[in-house]
Amino acid sequence: MKELIKHARELLENGEVAAVIGYRQVSAKRTKPVIITDPEETSALVFNEYCLNNLAVYLTKARIKLLCKKNDKVLKLAITAKPCDVHSIVALIQENQIDRDTIHIISFNCHGVAKDFGFDFNGDNLASKCITCETHKPLYYDALFGEVKETPQASDTALARIKEIESMPHNERFEFFKSEFDKCIKCYACRAVCPLCYCQRCITDKTIPCWIETSSHQRGNFAWNVIRAFHLSGRCTGCGECDRACPADIPLSLINRKMSMEAKNLFSFVSGRSLETPTLVGSYNEKDNNELFM
Amino acid sequence: MTQRSIQMDEKIISRVDLLNICQDVIEKGNTLLTPGVADYSVVKDVSNLNLDASALPSKISYKSYVFPRTEPVLYYKRSKNDVQLIDVNIDSKKIVILGAKPCDANSLNIMKHLFNWDYSDEFFNMRAKNFIVIGLMCSHFDEYCFCTSVGSSPVSEKGSDIFLIPLDENNYAMKIITDKGKEFITPYSGYLKSGDENRSKRITENVKQPDVAFDSSEVYKWLGENFESPKWEGVGNLCLSCAQCAFVCPVCHCFDITDEDYSYTEGRRMKNWDGCQFGNFTLHASGHNPRDIQSKRYRQRVNHKFRYYVNKFGEILCTGCGRCSRGCPVSVDIKEIVSNCKNDQKELR
Ligand code: SF4
Ligand code: SF4
Ligand code: SF4
Ligand code: SF4
Ligand code: SF4
Numbered sequence: 001m002k003e004l005i006k007h008a009r010e011l012l013e014n015g016e017v018a019a020v021i022g023y024r025q026v027s028a029k030r031t032k033p034v035i036i037t038d039p040e041e042t043s044a045l046v047f048n049e050y051c052l053n054n055l056a057v058y059l060t061k062a063r064i065k066l067l068c069k070k071n072d073k074v075l076k077l078a079i080t081a082k083p084c085d086v087h088s089i090v091a092l093i094q095e096n097q098i099d100r101d102t103i104h105i106i107s108f109n110c111h112g113v114a115k116d117f118g119f120d121f122n123g124d125n126l127a128s129k130c131i132t133c134e135t136h137k138p139l140y141y142d143a144l145f146g147e148v149k150e151t152p153q154a155s156d157t158a159l160a161r162i163k164e165i166e167s168m169p170h171n172e173r174f175e176f177f178k179s180e181f182d183k184c185i186k187c188y189a190c191r192a193v194c195p196l197c198y199c200q201r202c203i204t205d206k207t208i209p210c211w212i213e214t215s216s217h218q219r220g221n222f223a224w225n226v227i228r229a230f231h232l233s234g235r236c237t238g239c240g241e242c243d244r245a246c247p248a249d250i251p252l253s254l255i256n257r258k259m260s261m262e263a264k265n266l267f268s269f270v271s272g273r274s275l276e277t278p279t280l281v282g283s284y285n286e287k288d289n290n291e292l293f294m
Numbered sequence: 295m296t297q298r299s300i301q302m303d304e305k306i307i308s309r310v311d312l313l314n315i316c317q318d319v320i321e322k323g324n325t326l327l328t329p330g331v332a333d334y335s336v337v338k339d340v341s342n343l344n345l346d347a348s349a350l351p352s353k354i355s356y357k358s359y360v361f362p363r364t365e366p367v368l369y370y371k372r373s374k375n376d377v378q379l380i381d382v383n384i385d386s387k388k389i390v391i392l393g394a395k396p397c398d399a400n401s402l403n404i405m406k407h408l409f410n411w412d413y414s415d416e417f418f419n420m421r422a423k424n425f426i427v428i429g430l431m432c433s434h435f436d437e438y439c440f441c442t443s444v445g446s447s448p449v450s451e452k453g454s455d456i457f458l459i460p461l462d463e464n465n466y467a468m469k470i471i472t473d474k475g476k477e478f479i480t481p482y483s484g485y486l487k488s489g490d491e492n493r494s495k496r497i498t499e500n501v502k503q504p505d506v507a508f509d510s511s512e513v514y515k516w517l518g519e520n521f522e523s524p525k526w527e528g529v530g531n532l533c534l535s536c537a538q539c540a541f542v543c544p545v546c547h548c549f550d551i552t553d554e555d556y557s558y559t560e561g562r563r564m565k566n567w568d569g570c571q572f573g574n575f576t577l578h579a580s581g582h583n584p585r586d587i588q589s590k591r592y593r594q595r596v597n598h599k600f601r602y603y604v605n606k607f608g609e610i611l612c613t614g615c616g617r618c619s620r621g622c623p624v625s626v627d628i629k630e631i632v633s634n635c636k637n638d639q640k641e642l643r
Contacts, residue, residue: 026627
């Protein structure tokens with residue numbers, strides 16, 4: 001932690017960055033995002049198994065970009081990011097939402113995070129994404145901290161659940177999604193926490209004409225959850241934030257993960273892993289599977 | 295709608311008999327709700343009913359059963375020269391809530407002011423009339439609870455028609471608070487034994503209560519004097535503009551009216567939940583939005599709860615349940631914000 005604080009402090013004191021987006025501890029098993037512009041405040045920064053938020057969501061916010069404008073200069077923004085959060089940053093760079101040159105990535109050797117605040121950190125309470133994580137060391141960074149530690153063992157129950165849903169007959173699967181989407185209250189917290197839901201005007205907010213009914217009835221909820229699944233297909237990096245944010249406990253990550261599996265199987269593409277590979281939806285390859293054309 | 299409080303001896307009911315009453319409620323075709331982890335849900339089978347005073351408040355309150363997240367308020371048919379309006383039949387089923395937390399139980403009493411202010415909302419009123427709240431003392435609190443700072447407490451009977459206090463594993467003290475509660479319980483008098491007020495008092499007096507975190511009248515004053523305070527920027531930077539906080543809240547009540555056409559000639563007018571943190575909340579047709587940035591929207595949330603509602607209806611629009619904070623994806627904590635407003639911190643966040 002000392003090194004993290006020292007580094008962040010120097011960045012601010014030397015005027016290299018306008019702000020540091022990081023985590024501060026609020027109780028034993030909970031942290032929350034903090035946006036620091038005053039070097040004195042860097043002492044609050046932490047990194048541990050309760051740093052659940054994917055702070056990349058802040059990178060596209062106009063008000064955060066505004067913080068970086070100092071006189072005529074545009075300063076960099078420092079962000080503390082878990083290796084998986086770096087995937088979101090990469091995806092944002094690849095989608096031309098941010099410039100690599102304007103972001104200073106402070107990352108960590110990561111051995112996992114808890115599934116939610118308040119839970120002890122162990123194999124039973126490991127976040128689902130950490131069970132299959134292949135990047136305990138970040139793929140891209142400007143500063144790296146933290147010791148390498150063993151990730152607790154846990155079984156991939158989410159994958160088992162996906163297989164189970166895949167094997168359901170059509171009508172049963174439909175009933176499953178119907179009962180899950182029925183719970184949706186359309187709070188849009190899933191959209192709000194998603195780093196890749198950065199549209200200035202979401203299609204659900206367009207009312208002339210109204211494509212997605214704003215009503216939270218069955219049709220409206222289906223339309224919303226399905227459109228979000230499609231808009232994130234081949235883009236979602238699997239951070240699991242939508243799942244964590246959903247007050248109705250809808251297992252959104254099952255849907256997103258299934259769509260990511262499809263992208264991988266059909267196009268050998270995994271979102272947010274490389275600054276060299278173009279995005280899936282933004283590129284065309286003659287060898288792409290033609291069966292998908294309707 | 296106002297419920298007269300009545301004085302009645304305290305009763306004792308066993309867990310088994312309470313479940314018998316619940317079973318009867320269901321068999322008569324009424325809806326029985328109990329709190330779960332995510333939401334209050336409809337009980338179909340009473341045998342696995344778990345009435346736990348030490349449970350956390352569910353993530354979502356039960357307001358949707360009185361003020362649904364979406365509902366038609368009228369249907370319309372268009373013909374060449376005419377529009378025909380068709381009324382909606384409001385479901386008048388009785389709804390019994392078993393085990394409402396004290397911080398939920400008073401929610402309808404707080405919201406009813408709004409729904410009967412310049413217009414009497416028959417949808418809300420009809421459902422509220424058919425609602426029976428059986429409250430349950432609460433023996434759990436966490437870092438987000440602050441009922442004691444907004445005039446309530448874990449043993450508050452406010453808003454309950456009947457109030458339960460767990461005496462031991464198998465028995466509850468039952469207080470009948472309102473006429474509605476009395477009317478509900480009378481057919482089941484056979485299940486009730488006479489109680490001992492001193493016994494339940496000993497329990498309620500020893501319940502651990504959250505410390506009072508702030509003085510709401512000071513918050514009221516600070517809000518009046520600090521509308522333009524730069525302190526709002528901190529939380530404005532953090533908040534992600536969803537409506538988790540408003541939609542899980544037992545007393546937030548903003549709604550939006552929208553028309554849904556089925557065809558060129560038919561459709562319906564819907565009343566849908568709206569949330570003041572959305573970027574398009576109060577967005578005018580001209581494109582102007584008086585609350586154009588997030589800090590102004592969060593300021594609206596706090597002012598509405600701790601100042602405007604107090605001015606208009608004499609009550610705080612918050613029961614201190616802490617749901618909004620517990621569930622906030624970026625851990626914005628309304629208790630922390632309100633408690634710190636007068637401190638000399640640079641920012642509220
Ligand atoms: S997915 Fe990997 S990088 Fe992300 S929190 Fe889990 S272990 Fe760390
Ligand atoms: S869809 Fe969910 S899991 Fe995927 S990037 Fe967005 S918040 Fe993360
Ligand atoms: S967070 Fe959950 S309840 Fe809210 S809109 Fe998304 S799916 Fe629906
Ligand atoms: S305070 Fe939290 S829950 Fe409320 S709108 Fe902001 S991010 Fe969403
Ligand atoms: S504002 Fe928050 S704490 Fe207050 S009643 Fe609503 S959800 Fe509960």
